Amino acid sequence: MTAATDILATATSAPAASSAGTFTAWTRLGELTLSPVDPDADAATVQGWLAHPASSAWHMGGLGVDEVRAYLAGLVADDAQDGWLVRLDDAAVAYVETYDPARVLLTEVHDALPGDVGMHLLVAPAPVDPAERRPGLTDAIMSAVVRCCLTDVAEGGRGGARVVVEPDVTGAKIAAKNAAAGFRVLGEVEVTDGGHTKTAALSVCTRDDFAASPLGAGVDPAPHLRGDLAEHAHRHVVAKALTELTHERLFAPVADGAADGAPGADGPARYRLDLDGVTYRFAARTFALEHWVIDPGSITRTGDSGDQDGTELPVDALELIAELQPSLQIPDDLLATYLEELSSTLAAAMAKRDRELSGLTPDATRLVAGLTAPGPEAAHQGPADQAEDRRRTAETFQAVEAAMSEGHPGFVANNGRIGFSLPDYEAFAPERGGRLRLQWVAARREHTHLALADDQTESGLYDAELSSAERAAFADRLAARGLDPAEYLFLPLHPWQAEHRLPITFAADVARGDLVPLGPGADEYTPQQSIRTMFNRTRPERHYVKVALAIQNMGFLRGLSPAYMRATPAINDWVADLVDGDATLGGAGFGVLRELAAAGYTGDVYHRTPRPNAHRKMLAALWRESPLPRTAPGERLATMASLLHRDAAGRALVTELVRASGIDPADWVRAYLDAYLYPLVHCLRAHDLAFMPHGENLVLVLRDGVVRRAFMKDIGEEVAVLADRSLPEQVSRIAAPVDDAEKALAIFTDVFDGVLRHLAGILAVDGVLREDRFWALVGECLARHEAEHPDLESGVDLRAARFAHSCLNRLQLRNTLQMVDLADQSSSLIYAGTLANPVART
Structure with missing residues (x-):
């Protein structure tokens, strides 16, 4: 049973001959059908084809009609085989055999999987008259036959999941045809059939292989990159760019004709921005802190010079940056990098919207239903x-985390992720909500540093984070290589880092045994919005794990410095002790999620170069407390960034929360400010302590849809003491003395401008709470803190008339590779004048 084109298919089950039916395939040449062969009716046709010289590979050319009839009858009677006749417009064009390779032909040379289906194809000889030949017929037959093998039994096919072929290695034309159908050669094998032996190219073709092949239906590797989603993404990013870059005073739109309603905060007005040869027009509302809310659907872009005068042009975020380049002044050598980060942001926006429109990502209504779900009744709190x-x-908590449509409310290019492929994005992007297993490596102890919080021990950390089975397996793998497990520390790696960096960038370290790959751990994790922080889904009460990830994202390579993290647990202990020992913070329910342990490898050559470099930040990790063990029944968790989220229908999560809570919007905002703003103000005024309190660094605790308290995280890299205070030696690096005006920016810039202006705009636009009322509540919160702490000796004035306008996008535009020096953030900042304080004393 040797064929000119030999094809085998792996199936979920191998159908018996009695189950065979007719399979129909539509091709560009017409309708092709595969029907069970009839030995009596079809023997003469098949015999004529076998006798043709073109069919010599079958070695059956000497058989007569009766012998072929007997052969076909025997094949049909065998429950391991089937025969088929292929017809085009009722004319027979090919003969096919399918069989179970676990029992037929390949039993000695092929590791058949359960359900494998084998297939042989004999195409009818071409007509002698060239005018009667059908160009593309062989391709059409091949496509229809492979499709039949890979189509589910319920749909008339053979149910295969894989097709395997074993043509003679000397058949170049056959090899080309197999390749066109998506076959991949596994190797050469010796196949004997009917006394004839050949060297065959054993090859396989899966359903995905065939679909992606020239003869398959085709596969769109990026179905989210389509026009309708791109239109929405471009408009969203352009609206954000116009909003934030106007806010940072890089340009100034002007009024454009009659308003659609009362201008300013009470209704949208029309504006225009004239650039070199291009004009943008849009509807917007303006609010305090020079905040703009632009309607993306209102944006138009027209050409105003040459033959395109007044011609409407596509709204395109990349074109906008190119048109704004004279104003933005991105360094020429970094412009392409910024554009790539923006392109990645657009791609992510398309994918996010596609998932939400398809129902894979819950909308705001579904998220709020989870956040307001009641806990168990008192009688059932076992x-x-x-x-x-x-x-x-x-x-x-994780559904909300994955649903975020906005990586950062202020940055325009906020989902850069340069280094991720499309499969990487699908596997590791936070908004995909996927699960992954961390890869573990044993790092030689003499080249690795493990820092622990005061209440932690090495054995306690690893006993809690790794099961006994994992620890035993890792130790056995080291011992099998003749290595002493006691000489190594276990270090978790992001799967991307383990694939792209460990065996390449650190090849020498692995080769000499300083780094030993151990494989994946048992627990599954979900990436958080901060992309390199992982939440344990198998054991949610266990720690977050933050790992190095050497991709470029939002102005930084997302590594972790072993040297910098040596003091991280000590800093966290000091901050936690301060917070826990403050009665005011305790009364507000404010807490920190400590980073309890940090580990980093420093034995590589990159740590011996004259200057620090990104390669020193590629093999490190830290463990941070999970908020879950600190919740009570009925309490729900959400990242604070979620309050600024709008779903695909434009519904804001904060608006839905306020309405679902059933309380007055002012009371809802007041409770939120008490949990968020009040503790931050107290930390600054009482202790000169400043955090980086943006949306992703706060975990809110809600009950019945109302914010009750908050946890601060990301302490080690972000916290600062803004005064000349006596600090323990290990904590001294967080001292960053500045004057009182700059201290106040810890609230003005990071809270007022970074979070509250966006929240105020959403609530105002949605008709939930007027902006003036919102800022009045902020003022009340500040006044209450002053009244309740009259003895605090602080020169920080949060009711000052104006404050310095610190600009985030200007930082990224200036240096898309490293926005600020983490060791000296203050001197890295860029200011654009001052902003009027919306809670200034009147």
């Missing part, structure tokens, strides 16, 4: 009920 409630809390 261990099982509490465990189930905590599981629901974790699931909702």
Whole structure:
């Protein structure tokens, strides 16, 4: 049973001959059908084809009609084989055999999987008259036959998941045809059939292989990159760029004709921005802190010079940056990098919207339903009920985390992720909500530093984070290589880092045994919005794990410095002790999620170069407390960034939360400010302590849809003491003395401008709470803190008339590779005059 084109298919089951039916395939040449062969009716046709010289590879050319009839009858009677006749417009054009390779032909040379289906194809000889030949017929037959093998049985096919072919290695034309159908050669094998032996090219073709092949239906590797989603993404990013770059005073739109309603905060007005040869027009509302809310659907772009005068042009975020380049002044050598980060941001926006429109990502209504779900009744708060409630809390927490459509409210290019491929994006992007297993490496202890919080031990950390089975397996793998497990520390790596960096960038370290890859751990994790921080989904009460990830994202290579993290647990202990020991912060329910342990490898050559470099930040990790063990039944968790989220229908999560809570919007905002703003103000005024309190660094605790308290995270890299205070030696690096005006920017820039101006705009636009009322509540919060702490000796004035306008996008535009020096952030800042304080004393 040797064929001119030999094809085998792996199937979920191998259908018996009695189950065979007719399969129909539509091709560019017409309708092709595969029907069970009839030995009596079809023997003469098949015999004529076998006798043709073109069919010599079958070695059956000497058989007569009766012998072929007997052969076909025997094949049909065998439950391991089937025969088929292929017809085009009722004319027979090919003969096919399918069989179970576990029992037929390849039993000695092919590791057949359960359900494999083998197939042989004999195409009818071409007509002698060239005018009667059908160009493309062989391709059409091949496509229809492979499609039949890979189509589910319920749809008339053979149910295969894989097709395997074994043509003679000397058949160049056959090899080309197989390649066109998506076959991949596994190797050469010796195949004997009917006394004839050949060297065959054993090859396979999966369903995906065939679909992506020239003869398959084709596969769109990026179905989210389509026009309608691109239109929405471009408009969203252009609206944000116009909003934020106007806010940072890089240009100034002007009024453009009659307003659609009362101008300013009470209604949208029309504006225009004239650039060199291009004009943008849009509707917008303006608010305090020079905040703009632009309607993306209102944006138009017209050409105003040459033969395109007044011609409407596509709204394109990349073109906008090119047109704004004279104003933005991005360094020429970094412009392409910024454009690539912006392109990645657009791609992510398309993918996010596609997932939400398809229902894969929950909308704001579904998210709020989870965040407002009641806990177990008091009478049913046993261990099982509490465990189930905590599981629901974790699931909702991560559903909200994955649903975010905006990586950062201020940065325009906020989803850069340069270094990720499309499969990487699908596997590791936070908005995909996927699960991954961390890869572990054993790092030689003499070249690795492990820093621990005061209440932690090495054995306690690893006993909690790794199961006994994992620890034993890792130790056995080291011992199998003749290595002493006691000489190594276990270090978790992001899967991308383990694939792209460990075996390449650190090849020498692996070769000499200073780094030993151990494989994946058991627990599954979900990436957080901060992309390199992982939440444990298998054991949600366990720690977050933050790992180095050497991709470029939002102005930084997302590494972790082993040297910098040596003091991280000590800094976290000091901050936690200060917070826990302050009665005011305790009364507000404010807490920090400590970074309890940090580990980093420094034995590579990059640590011996004269100057620090990004390669020193590629093999490190830290462990941070999870908020889940600190929640009570009925409490729900959400990243604060979620309050600024709008779903695909434009519904804001904060608006839905306020409405679902059933309380007055002012009371809702007041509770939120008490949990967020009040503790931050107290830390600054009482302790000169400043955090980086943007949306992703705060975890909110809600009950019945209302914010009750908050946890601050990302302490080690972000916290600062802004005064000349006596600090323990290990903590001294966080001292950054500045004057009182700059101290106040910890609230003005990071809270007022970085978070609250966006929140105020959403609530005002949605008709939930007027902006003036919102800022009045902020003022009340500040006044209450002053009244409740009259003895605090602080020169920080948060009711000053104006404050310095610090600009984030200007930082990224100036240096898209490293926006600020983390060791000296203050001197890295860029200012654009001052902003009027919306809560200034009147």
